[in-house]
Amino acid sequence: MAVKMKCGITLTLFVLTASLCLPSSAAADHSSSDAAADFVKKTISSHKIAIFSKSYCPYCKRAKAVFKELNQVPYVVELDQREDGWNIQDALSGMVGRRTVPQVFINGKHIGGSDDTVEAYQSGDLAKLLGIAEEDSDDL
Incomplete structure (x- = not known):
């Protein structure tokens, strides 16, 4: 674009759009979000108990x-210990x-967070979902 100034000087301005001068990260973001969603779905479907957690x-x-009280070993994904934890x-x-974390899944079904899991445990629903006999339990 050429602009003529009052003093008779013509300035030529170059206007470039961001897509022409900068590499687009939108495609990379979309790809990483797809990969994260695929990871979550695969994890949930591949494990009887899946917990998405943060170690601290x-x-x-x-x-x-x-x-642990139910003598069950969940598959735990510690999001804070993974580079892609934020995407997951x-x-x-x-x-x-x-x-929020944790997010707990049993047999592909979303149970919820910590309070939901403890409530299901105390009511006996968790043992039923896991197909195990309910044992005496301490309050958590």
């Missing part, structure tokens, strides 16, 4: 303790409507 989170520790958490948020 007290609510996550509480949910994991429930399964975004994918979970899109699937379950919550961004």
